[in-house]
Amino acid sequence: MCADTPDYKDTLNLPETDFPMRAGLPKREPGWLERWEKIGVYDRLRAGAGNRPPFILHDGPPYANGHLHIGHALNKILKDMVVRSQQMMGRDSRYVPGWDCHGLPIEWKIEQSYREKGLDKDKVDVVEFRRECREFAEGWIDVQRDEFKRLGVTGKWDAPYLTMDFHAERVIAEEFQTFLMNGTLYQGSKPVMWSPVEKTxxxxxxxxxxxxxxxxxxxxxxxxxxxxxxxxxxxxxxxxxxxxxxxxxxxxxxxxxxxxxxxxxxxxxxxxxxxxxxxxxxxxxxxxxxxxxxxxxxxxxxxxxxxxxxxxxxxxxxxxxxxxxxxxxxxxxxxxxxxxxxxxxxxxxxxxxxxxxxxxxxxxxxxxxxxxxxxxxxxxxxxxxxxxxxxxxxxxxxxxxxxxxxxxxxxxxxxxxxxxxxxxxxxxxxxxxxxxxxxxxxxxxxxxxxxxxxxxxxxxxxxNTPQWFAAIDREVGDGQDTYGKTIRQRALTSIDELVTWTPRTGRNRIHSMIEARPDWVLSRQRAWGVPLTCFVKTGAKPDDPDFLLRDFTVNQRILDAFEQEGADAWYKPGAKERFLDGVVNPDEYEQVFDILDVWFDSGSTHAFVLRDRADGAEDGIADLYLEGTDQHRGWFHSSMLQACGTKGRAPYRGVLTHGFTLDEKGNKMSKSLGNTIVPEEVVKQYGADILRLWVAQTDYTGDQRIGPEILKGVADSYRRLRNTMRFLLGNLAGFSEGERVAAQDMPELERWVLHRMAELDARVRAGYDAYDFQGVFRALFDFATGDLSSFYFDIRKDAFYCDADDSLRRRAARTVLDLLFHRLTTWLAPILVFTMEEVWLERFPGDESSVHLVDIPETPAEWLDDALAAKWAGIRRVRRVVTAALEIQRRDKVIGASLEAAPVVHIRDAEVLKAARSVHFEDICITSAIWLTGDPMPSEAFRLPEVEGVGVVFETAEGEKCQRCWKILPEVGSQSHPGVCSRCDDALG
Missing domain, CATH: 3.90.740.10 (Valyl/Leucyl/Isoleucyl-tRNA synthetase, editing domain)
Incomplete structure (x- = not known):
């Protein structure tokens, strides 16, 4: 710059933002969690749901025993992406987390503590023993709840469901009594799989x-x-x-x-x-x-x-x-x-x-x-x-x-x-x-x-041991025969006619299991759980008509007691007399003390969560169950059998399954191999959003791999995406409604971006509806880093920085940035919950502001313009050849920047040539000048094998360098402001 040429830096509209490139997620994410809890995001969404159609993902309860492993994280993050995406697409998306609290692992832990103290479990009062089991479960529920929340998972965390809540225990008993009364319950002596270690x-x-x-x-x-x-x-x-x-x-x-x-x-x-x-x-x-x-x-x-x-x-x-x-x-x-x-x-x-x-x-x-x-x-x-x-x-x-x-x-x-x-x-x-x-x-x-x-x-x-069974081929005497007369018939009909399986292979797996399975063994010989609330007549045989006591009054007494005292009521002194007196002679009946299979507990959750809660489902049926593939023989299976026995059909309309998590080499994770990945450690090193992004980038329908190198790659993708959002924020500084330009008044390049947004909106919505998070993220990532950062932003930087504030091109481009902001933040919010909140608050600060309180904006159908998209596809192919040709000149140090070039571009296709001539192609290629011709290309022209009919002959730009925009033009030096081009001269006024 000459000594007498002014410094025009302060006249440029350079990006302004406090949004940092270094995310610092591990330290900053807990603050957003506290903020969401303070403003009550989840409850505010429920309160403002209005007439939105409900969408209910029913949580398969994890077991309240131990810290979370990477499989837990995968599962809960997937659920959260479903819940959030459905909410942001206009539904009232409810999620009540829950825990499975009964069962042998907890019982074992308490027995182990007894052994360490030299105590005999059999000499401890059963109610006291159950109290200790309950307290153990409560402790782990609190630990796991905090660990799940740290992953950014939304839900009704202040009122989860627990299978050991008194009402839950009452409903589990009530569901069992349905089997008792409809004739499917029987006691049989047949071989069952028996654990000598657990004695059950x-x-x-x-x-x-x-x-x-x-x-x-x-x-x-x-x-x-x-x-x-x-x-x-x-x-x-x-x-x-x-x-x-x-x-x-x-x-x-x-x-x-x-x-x-x-x-x-x-x-x-x-x-x-x-x-x-x-x-x-x-x-x-x-x-x-x-x-x-x-x-x-x-x-x-x-x-x-x-x-x-x-x-x-x-x-x-x-x-x-x-x-x-x-x-x-x-x-x-x-x-x-x-x-x-x-x-x-x-x-x-x-x-x-x-x-x-x-x-x-x-x-x-x-x-x-x-x-x-x-x-x-x-x-x-x-x-x-x-x-x-x-x-x-x-x-x-x-x-x-x-x-x-x-x-x-x-x-x-x-x-x-x-x-x-x-x-x-x-x-x-x-x-x-x-x-x-x-x-x-x-x-x-x-x-x-x-x-x-x-x-x-x-x-x-x-x-071979006497056990209690649910007969799955015996006609159910309840009159709910729409989908079959037996539990097996109802289940098979539900699988084929009522449930959508994602992936479809899940249908085949559970169908074959239900088709071939034996009667359901309901009883366990343990203490921590819901008992089989029934009585048998002393001396009667299982096939005698009066072997089982079936009495509505007795059943109701039991349920009332469980509602007030929980299942412990069954074990208290005088329980038999309490429930039977005045109905039958207690001395003539024996109380059953086996407990229910814990899969019956979790299989009953549809009743006390979906049916009974105010935030449940009107018809008691969930829109989605989402668990690992092992749950075809677990929770999906038991829920299906249980509901088919009590309500006549499956308790869900959709089932989504994911695979298992392996290390980077595809090996099963094992503490002995030292290849385990602990969610807490990933969150401490990278932040929860990186773990969430890993989930979004994987094909969860199969087994997924994770490890240090994979996480580094995920973090790199995150940085590139964060850079895109930072560019948006920096160039939207000060944007006002007065600048907004209508779509029809925008230049072609901006209208092409609108077209791409309309395409992406349809793709994102369809992807979220199909639970295709990998497809959604890949489409958005390619759009953000390819269409935007490497193409549109690269081209329009000059307009953002150098055009006059009121120029149509700059206002149109900033309007597009505003439209992009609202879509990218909401499209990505279900995946990157913390980062998109940070982006949103950077632009819309406020005590009540949150990206998670808004929906994905509707995108006008008229933005779609296939003819324009086809035209710009041709323009972009020509640009690729020009960019590649200039890169060689940069590599050979012939030029330092593309603005030093004024290449001659030979285009064989007349339509493509016409398209390139109809736009400012030098701006598209970021050169100071460009010459377009349909003449035959000389032999020395640069070509790309994959782009036929385009050749580039390198030429340097003629003229002086504009000291404001750095373009090299003949007109520089002849304007009212020294050392600038005519465009910059107009901008300076």
Whole structure:
């Protein structure tokens, strides 16, 4: 600048904002949380809802036990994005957070504290014990509530729902009584998954599968009858006819049916053997043997042909040591009866003096074993069904701690698993006895997937024990038959006709589970929960008509007591008399003290939250349930069954599921591996908005990865977006309504931005409605950093800074910035709750101001202009080539800035050339001048392979540099103000 040229810096409209580039989120976010609580944002939205249509996301209750993990954060942030986005799109979006408070983990913690003090839980008054459980849960609810709120999650935090609230316990009992009164409740003795560690039955949702090393044994069952078995097997029974048949039958007499099992401890409970009617079986004879072998020469074995070689190999017999004698038909098998392998054993005291039939079973396969399945109805689901079909007796040999009853010969007191889930002596003692009596053919070890309790991580067993069940195939006597007469029918109809599943694969998963599931085991043998509020008649059998007391007066007394005192009322002295006196003789009834499966508690939440609360749903049905994919067998599942039993349909219209969170390498997080990500630590380092942005950037429908490097990338995206918002704020300083320009009066570039806003508004709304947060954020991020920062803002900086205050171009551009501000802040507010509040308050400060109190603005349909968008798509393609050509000149230090250039641009397409000529293309390319031509491009012209028909020949701009806007123009030096161009001269006045 010459010494006599003024400094024009103060004449420029440079950005003005206090909005910092460094966010400082960890320190600043708690202040916004306090502010929202102070002004009551959530309650103000409810109070001002008016006639807005309600949208209710019903919270799946987390368990009140321990600090939050990253899965909790993912889940709650997703829910918050749903709630906030629905609110800002015009709905009354309600969210009542809740907690699951009953159940075994809390009970365990209290028992552990007793053990540390040397106390015996069984000697502590049950009401006192339950009080301690309640206090433990209350403590963790307060901790988790603060941790959830720190993530920016909105909701009715001052009045959440708790399954242990007195009213909740009353409603849970009331829902159970509905099952009692409609005929679906029954007591049955059948095998259930039983945890020896926790000494309680488990529901399917409480079981997970892990690798487990099991014993495998091949056991010989001696055939003792060939026809007249003790069980009615149908028309196949009867004597063989003729000498040939008698000879064939004699070959099977004394032969052994060989079974294979991975649970040796179940052999004492064997009652039958199942075969596959379609499987090919053969009779095999041992002709030789090695020294170390349990097989004997001359013994004959029946087994599936496809598995014979493998079985013989396990018995250490090669193919030279046995021969196949003949086929054995399914008809012959059905006529066989075998002796139990322990039958007649010295000291057995007659325990196993019975024969076992061979029965056809569709569950028998040739995948492993021998083609025969040892069947113990008391210890397996398929076994139980076979037993029920053919009238096999149940056994009660295994006690609640997984020990054999003390008086069981040979095995009394043997333990399957100890209190820590470690295998003990039951399997070994059974195997040793089978060896002793000559019934073992082979043994081995097998690593396979085995059920474990998801709480204790210990193996479980199938154990026959009296339990209470909800019959899902029994007609429900409640008259609510619109969607089916049974719970299963209603659930399957709901899945297909009433519920939208996101992603759609969720439908297939839960449908198959409901379709195949057994009756629901409702009872648990614990103390902390809602009891099964029913009475049974003393001495009556479960199938007697008067076994269960069904009386409305008794039920109402119980409910009234629970409303006032909670479920503790059931355990107080004199409870039975209190509820029964004057209705029936209390002495004639026994009080049931089992507690309800906690999944029944959480499955009932629709009743005491959606139905009973003032902020619930008018029809008691939620718009959305949102949890992880594991809840297809958990909360989604139990809520479905429970509601289908009490209200006749699913309690939700939509279900959204997310996957699990893994480390950066895709490994499951584990404390032992040191790869866990704790939400609290992320928030302390980066702020909650970075964690929320990570959620928005992931495809939550699958498993997500998170780790230090991923979070760094998220933080970088955040910084770029923050820079966009800072530019908006800086160039909107002082904007007033008087500056506003109507859309039709704006230059084309501004009208193109309006078009993009209209496109984005539709995309954002559709994305939020589809819960596609990744798609919404990607569209907004690309728009903010691509269309705006790298294109529109880059072009219009000159107008913002250098145009006269009243110029149409500057006023139009600032009008667009104002429109962008209102849309970007509200579009992004459901995701970046803290940052968008900061942006909003920077422009609209005030004690009652908040971006979360406003809606996404409606966008006029007339902003859409597809023809204009197509025109500007062509202009932008040409600009890309020009920008790339100038970048090379900058890199080679030919020029320092693009304003030093005046390139010649060859455009082959006449329409594109016309479009470029119709705008100030030098401004679009940020050059001082530009020459557009349709002439053939010379060979030296710069080209981009992906943009055909455009070439750029570099030329430098001619003239002097304007000391105000820095454009190089011939007119500089001939204006009334020294050293400026004509545009700047006009702006200076």
């Amino acid at each position: 039955a488990l529901a399917e949702a409480e079981v997970e599968y892990h690798d487990h090393q099991s014993h495998t044994i091949w056991v010989k069952f001696r055939a003792v009858k060939g026809g007249d078995a003790d069980f009615d097997l149908g028309d196949e029974g009867g004597d063989y006819d003729g000498p040939n048949q008698a000879l064939l039958a004699s070959q099977l007499q004394g032969a052994y049916v060989v079974i294979w099992t991975t649970t040796p401890w179940t052999i004492p409970q064997n009652r039958a053997i199942c075969f596959g009617p379609e499987i090919s079986y053969g009779l095999y004879e041992v002709t030789g043997r090695p020294e170390e072998c349990w097989a004997r020469i001359g013994e004959r074995y029946i087994m599936a042909d496809s598995l014979a070689e493998q079985t013989m190999s396990q018995a250490r017999l090669d193919d030279s040591m046995y021969r196949r004698l003949r086929d054995v038909s399914a008809e012959e098998l059905s006529r066989l009866t075998c002796a139990h392998p322990l039958q007649g054993a010295e000291g057995a005291e007659g325990e196993w003096d019975y024969d076992v039939p061979l029965l056809p079973g569709d569950h028998v396969t040739e995948e492993a074993g021998t083609g025969f399945v040892h069947t113990a109805p008391s210890h397996g689901a398929d076994d139980y069904e076979i037993g029920r079909k053919y009238g096999l007796p149940m056994t009660y040999n295994v006690l609640e701690d997984s020990s054999f009853r003390a008086d069981l010969p040979f095995f009394g007191g043997a333990l399957i698993f100890d209190h820590k889930g470690k295998e003990k002596d039951a399997n070994k003692r059974v195997i040793d006895k089978l060896v002793e009596v000559g019934a073992l053919l082979a043994r081995g070890r097998l690593k396979h997937s085995y059920p474990h309790s998801w709480r204790s991580k210990a193996p479980v067993i199938f154990r």
